[in-house]
Amino acid sequence: MDTDKKNLKSICLFCGSSPGVDPAFRLAAAQLGTTLAYNNIRLVYGGGHVGLMGVAADACLVAGGEVVGVIPRKLMEKEVGHAGLTQMHVVETMHERKALMTQLSDGFIALPGGYGTLDELFEALTWQQLAYHLLPVGVLNVSGFFDHLVQFLDHARDQRLLRDAHRDSLIVDNDLSSLIARMQAFVPPNNEKWLDRVSKESIV
Numbered sequence: 001m002d003t004d005k006k007n008l009k010s011i012c013l014f015c016g017s018s019p020g021v022d023p024a025f026r027l028a029a030a031q032l033g034t035t036l037a038y039n040n041i042r043l044v045y046g047g048g049h050v051g052l053m054g055v056a057a058d059a060c061l062v063a064g065g066e067v068v069g070v071i072p073r074k075l076m077e078k079e080v081g082h083a084g085l086t087q088m089h090v091v092e093t094m095h096e097r098k099a100l101m102t103q104l105s106d107g108f109i110a111l112p113g114g115y116g117t118l119d120e121l122f123e124a125l126t127w128q129q130l131a132y133h134l135l136p137v138g139v140l141n142v143s144g145f146f147d148h149l150v151q152f153l154d155h156a157r158d159q160r161l162l163r164d165a166h167r168d169s170l171i172v173d174n175d176l177s178s179l180i181a182r183m184q185a186f187v188p189p190n191n192e193k194w195l196d197r198v199s200k201e202s203i204v
């Protein structure tokens with residue numbers, strides 16, 4: 001895996017397999033798909049045709065962009081796979097899926113979503129803080145959807161469970177162009193992960 005790419009040629013999108021309530025979510029997903037296509041950035045995602053995922057993929061394809069899906073066989077067989085992608089990788093496990101999505105991408109963007117989106121977002125951040133990859137991780141904060149999550153991360157930092165540098169490595173923006181520009185300028189943190197190591201004796 002190339003672990004130090006500043007040139008974003010391929011972005012991995014994490015987002016809801018449901019559309020959500022706020023129409024701004026669908027608008028942002030469509031805008032993201034179109035923007036990537038116009039900038040010749042390949043869209044890599046979970047391969048579904050459902051929810052915000054499907055909206056982003058369709059918009060990218062309509063605008064002439066390249067869209068690559070990575071879907072586990074079980075989900076493909078449930079017929080949630082998108083039939084019109086540039087390329088679809090069918091893998092056996094969710095772990096394989098995330099590893100391949102990372103391998104195919106130069107950075108990650110999360111849009112509003114549920115557990116699946118949050119799991120993917122936090123795995124990307126976890127791998128980054130342990131330097132398994134050094135790729136930028138961004139969140140498009142549509143309609144303030146991620147405000148509470150960001151507050152919680154500040155709380156984790158204040159409780160010294162998250163380093164300042166690792167808290168700051170998550171790029172949060174409510175404007176897509178600005179988010180992409182900040183991801184392009186991203187410098188990975190080089191701190192080690194652990195804070196305030198304690199001996200076993202000091203706990204008991």
Ligand code: AMP
Nearest residue numbers: 014015016017046048113114115116117
């Ligand atoms: P969620 O946010 O729980 O809706 O999960 C969406 C995320 O998990 C996406 O970024 C996908 O990679 C993955 N995912 C969850 N459900 C599906 C599905 N039905 N089809 C394809 N990918 C899915």
